[in-house]
């Protein structure tokens with residue numbers, strides 16, 4: 285989704301996506317991306333005045349202290365202070381989303397932490413609950429300091445956790461290594477909250493409901509998810525695409541690794557031809 289060659293376009297696209305999915309609303313939400321020593325920000329009142337149908341030329345570019353390079357100072361999002369504070373505190377953060385996701389905000393409006401229950405949330409942002417900062421004046425440096433403090437606390441407990449926090453009665457801040465992940469943190473957290481709320485409505489008073497997590501997924505297990513794995517046991521007997529009885533030798537068998545790309549494409553062509561003729 286995110287076009288890294290065109291940051292301004294990416295901000296417009298992700299803004300529309302956040303709006304269409306109900307994670308930001310007409311009253312607020314803003315997005316920024318860091319590229320080297322430059323910050324790209326969505327313009328002020330993108331929701332209120334444009335329902336997030338904004339064009340690339342409206343994206344403002346500044347230095348690290350909000351001095352505009354492209355665009356006007358008065359057009360920068362009103363929440364920009366928190367964005368700059370986060371960038372200056374966390375060099376690894378390259379993109380930030382401030383959103384108003386209603387299910388997350390339901391927890392914030394009760395000053396309740398959000399436990400990570402869904403597999404997506406636990407694997408993407410980690411098992412730490414998403415916590416609230418103190419109620420703050422929107423757009424203030426007070427809010428910015430509290431968001432940075434919240435993220436520092438999260439990192440102290442789990443250095444690999446995703447950076448996301450709730451602001452009571454207001455919204456959330458998500459900060460990540462790129463805009464895809466800043467969006468992903470919002471989406472998995474919001475789905476996590478939908479699950480929590482749904483199961484409370486559906487099963488909260490049912491004594492038969494077991495709401496506990498039976499397997500606490502470890503960081504090692506999370507890291508293993510993307511590793512390549514054998515789909516069959518070595519020695520498994522099966523019929524190959526040519527109809528021959530064969531024995532599985534493993535993905536990394538010497539035979540497989542010696543097969544040239546040319547031979548693979550020839551086999552693929554042959555299989556496709558046979559499928560076509562059948």
Ligand SMILES: [Zn+2]
Nearest residue numbers: 312313454455
């Ligand atoms: Zn807001």
